[in-house]
Each structure stands twice: as C-alpha cells, then as structure tokens.
Amino acid sequence: MRNNVKISFWLIKSKHNPSKQCPLYMKIFFQGKGIKVATGHYINPTHWDKKKKKLKGSTQEAHTINESLASLRAQVIMIVNKLILAGVPFNIHTIKDRLSGKEHKNITVTQACDNYIDMMKSLSVEYSKPTIIKYRNTKLRLMEYMRSKYGRGDLFLYELNNEFIREWEMFLKTKIGNSQVTCYKHYQRFTRMIRVAMQKGYLQKYPFDDYTIKLPKKEVQFLTIEEIGIIEDKHFEIERLEIVKDMFIFSCYTGLAFMEVTNLTEENLYIGNDNELWLKMVRQKTKKEFKIPLLPQAIKIINKYKDHPFSIKKKRLLPIPTNQKFNAYIQEVGDICGIKKKLHHHLARKSFSVSIALANNVPVETLSKMLGHSSISVTLNAYASITDQKISNDFANLKKNLAARNKSRKKKKD
Helix, strand or coil: CHHHCEEEEEECCCCCCCCCCEEEEEEEEECCEEEEEEEEEEECHHHEECCCCEECCCCHHHHHHHHHHHHHHHHHHHHHHHHHHHCCCCCHHHHHHHHHCCHHHCCEHHHHHHHHHHHHHHCCCCCCHHHHHHHHHHHHHHHHHHHHHHCCCCCEHHHCCHHHHHHHHHHHHHHHCCCHHHHHHHHHHHHHHHHHHHHCCCCCCCCCCCCCCCCCCCCCCCCCHHHHHHHHHCCCCCHHHHHHHHHHHHHHHHCCCHHHHHCCCHHHEEECCCCCEEEEEEECCCCEEEEEECCHHHHHHHHHHCCCHHHHHHCCCCCCCCHHHHHHHHHHHHHHHCCCCCCCHHHHHHHHHHHHHHHHCCCHHHHHHHHCCCCHHHHHHHCHHHHHHHHHHHHHHHHHHHHHHHHHHHHHHC
C-alpha cells in the first residue's frame, strides 16, 4: 500500500509575491486521487530544478528548503504506514489532515451513528427501545452499503456528498428491497445523526443539500362513520370475534395505538375538571403524555369487559389478544360485515382522527395532543390531504355565510 503513495513538488508560476518568488506546493497521490498541500516556501523559479524536484545549488537556503521537503515526504510516508498498521479506513484527505494536525476532528459515519445512539441510550426516558433499534438498523444498512459501494465498512464524514445518498437510496431499493417509505425513514434517521455531528463541529457544511429522499404521498385510509357504525352494531356469538370487534371500536372512539390498548389499566382513568371520565397515558413511541376525554361508546366497552377473566388475571381493562391474532380476527369481522377495506388495528386510530375528530370540527392542535404526537407538524403531515379537504369545505361554508350576510344587508338597505 506504501507504493501507492506518490509525492511530488511543483511551483505555481502563475502566482508570485512582491519579490517575484512563486509558492511551492507538495502534491500527494493516493488510490488514484491527488491533493495539494502548501509547503510554506516561496522560491525563485530560476532556482528550482523541475526534474529533480528540489532547489539547485548548495547554498544555505537550498540546503534548508531541500531538507524541509525531504522531511515532508517522510512525514507523509510515516502517516500512511501508521494508518495501515492501525487498520482504520482512510483516504487522501485523512493524510492531509494528519499532516496539518486536524485529524482529531475527523470521525466516520459509524462513529457519528454510535455517538447519536449512545446519546439516545443516555436519554432512555425520551427514547423507546424500538426507536433505538431502528437507528441501529439504519447504521447496519449504511455499513452494508459502504462495503458494497466502497469496499470498506466506513467512510469519513467529509467524504459524504449527494452521490453517497443517491446511491444509498438505490442500494436500499435494489439490494435490500426497501420501499420508498422505508428508504425515507432511513434517510430521516441518518440525516438527523449527521446534523448532530455538524453541531459538534465534525462537519462544516451539510453534505446533502441538493438531494432528498422524499416520502411518497398516499391517501389516508380510514373508515367512514357509517362503516364504523356497521361494525359497532354487529353482534357476534363467537367470543373472539365479539372481543376483537369491541377492541377495534374502542380505538375508533379513542385513537389509542395497539400497545396502549394492551397496557391500559384502571390507573390510567381519572375524573377531569369537567366531572367526566378521562384517560391519561404516555405514548410509547414519543414518550409524550396525552389525555383523552372518553366518549360514551368507549366507556361502555370498558364497563363491558372490566370483569372479564382475562382482564382480572392480567390486571388490564381490556382483554385484547396479540397484535397478529387481532389483525387476523378483525379482517374476519370486516368480511362478515361487508367492509371492503383491509382492516387492521392502526386503521381504527386513523378512523378516530378523520371520521370522529376532524369530521366533527376537532381542531388539529387538539387532535395532535390526543394522539400523543411529538409535534403538530407530525399530525399535519399525516393528515395533510384530509386537512386540505376540511379547509376547502370550511371555506365553502364561510363563502355561503358571507353571501347570506351580504344578501341580508342588501334587503335591509332596500
């Protein structure tokens, strides 16, 4: 590998100082790439031996400068040898940084990932285990890509550019088989880690300014209030179907995620300032507390199952089965009820947001708090098409009201 390092010196004759001396540069060639390094010396072009790459003559100045150039050459070779022995990934920029004493600020992609993941672990109250696992998976996908593309499992942050992220997206889709949504999630996590590395001074400039992995727009799937009513009114003699139906309806009227319904206990219930029954929990995904005033339909289901043997044994409010069984059984319920849409538990949460809350003029800010979203922007992004339609409908009603008021004013004038 040492033989791959080539070092040369040359004068830039197009530049000179007031004494007509030109700057002398060292050029390092490594792994097919070259980089120039200023030596700090200015030389009269007539004193430079272009062939031997050193100063002519035996003056004290020539001796001093030639020794300096030999020392620089030796330093480069020593740096490369040390890097090879250390077994760390490096390139021509690493050599230049070591030469200038800046290497302490260089970290790799995996080091940036590890730093972020360690930070998440130290703030375990704010980050759930599933979230940390997702970041680890993103790190693994990056390592797989770097081995495939660059022949090594790591790159320095200063090597990142638009090509890196563009080719990574293609790798995720073609080699791993990831969907556009999954690619976007990996991109989101990776760029978050990169921005934190920037804040710590490991990068001067964001490397992916001209490229973004976009989240594909898709219509929000939900049940209409009529479809919810069809399922709600259906009674099943088979207990497992009746239970799953009720659990689904409970989430349609509360917006709770599957794990939240599973972990629901009597301690989560309380009487609010309005003397109504409320539910209070911490959203597992965001570690954010949320509160929901319980609708009569949800209270009815709680009362129905509070003395169920499963509820008593597990000390839970509701006898919900595993997620896998739930989604299999609820599809069976949907088929029997004549619902053409594919049913799963998350559809209940979406149906609460759209058909129960937004359709009945619950503000997006309120919905965001009830869903336990990390910010209102998450809610707006999730229901962008729905909120756009709602704005359109609300504005149409506003125009009607204004037209009616203007008509009334004209009549009064007449």
